[in-house]
Amino acid sequence: MRKIILTIAILAFALGIRAQENLGPIKWISFQEAERLDSIEHRPFMIDVYTDWCGWCKRMMATTFQNVSLANYINQNFYCVRFDAETTDTIRFQGKEWVNSNGRVNSLAPHLMGQHLSYPTIVYIDRDGHVAPIPGYMEVRGIEPILVYFAEDKTNYCDLETFKDLYMLSFPDAYKEELAKARNLKANTSGEIKWLTVEEAKKLAAKQKRPVIVDLYIDDKYRGQVPYITMGSIVHEHAVLKDSTMASYINEHFYPIRIEATTKDSIYWFGNDKPFVSLGEGMPNQFTQALTNGNYKFPAMYFFNSDQKFVGSVNEFFSPDFWSVILKFYGEEAYTKESFEQFYRRTRQSK
DSSP, rough: OHHHHHHHHHHHHHHHHHHHHHHOOOOBBOOOOHHHHHHHSOOOOEEEEOTTTTTHHHHHHTTTGHHEEEEEEHHHHHEEEEEETTTOEEEEETTEEEEOOOOSSSSSHHHTTTTTTOOOOEEEEEEOOOOEEOOOOOOOHHHHHHHHHHHTTTTTTSHHHHHHHHEEEEETTTTHHHHHHOOSSSSOOOOOOOBOOOHHHHHHHSSOOOOOOEEEEEGGGGGGTTTTTOOHHHHHTTTTOOOOOHHHHHHHHOOEEETTTTOOOOOOOOSSOOOOOOSSTTTHHHHHHHHHTTTOOOSSSEEETOOEEEEEEEOOOOOHHHHHHHHHHHHTTGTTTOOOOHHHHHEEEEE
């Protein structure tokens, strides 16, 4: 009898410890609830795959996932699910039932993680349904660029490792230690675009014709106040535009003009006697309104031919490598002969 009471006490103690686990400020929900919410508002999934015996899983829950700022970002951008890889419960997800038939792992674990079962692993499922398992314990600074990558749909035209490098290079003070240890970064931010004012570009164009690029940007002081300022637009400004190859090509083939979208300065565009003027503090300039047509999405780069006629715009985040194709498409006036898709395929096939 005493042995039975002791066993019950031990079980109660163990269950008590488990019950006291602090799941923190992240709003963890079930697979079923995540799919229900996703049918209403489409978001990427963030699945924390763990086991009860995994010490690093517990540590990540007790440290990284307790960060309130990080949790707020996750809650706003993801549907978050905790998944015990060894659960014996039947899981219903993606129209199937997943079970633990071997007494070791639930069949959903290898479906999400492949054959490399290590814990913790965070599995991201983007809006297109692509599954990306990323194993290992991560601190806040380590997981932050990964979260931005999936939350802002950077999976098209930029690989994760390049984005992580660009992200760190955008915030060199915060990532000083990581950058000091990094080897073979997939980004080079030693370039410098020789930005011009509209008046400077007009004087140069009068002597030698070239295509024109206008880069609209938002001053850092408005960060957090403007809903269309994404982390991707900040990375574009602080890292992508500093890519050495990209900067060299722009300086050689274009007249690059950079304009703060809320500038109070009057802008006299090529051939215009009437200026575009400010609409007030923090408001888009008339020139900004004309270019964007009210669709304020950043990054925002606009292309004009050598006669200053508008020929195209790009309002998405891309890697410097993909940007090199975009710049050649407009710099070589390939748009007069073929679509960008055709140009892109032909350019890539020739490499």
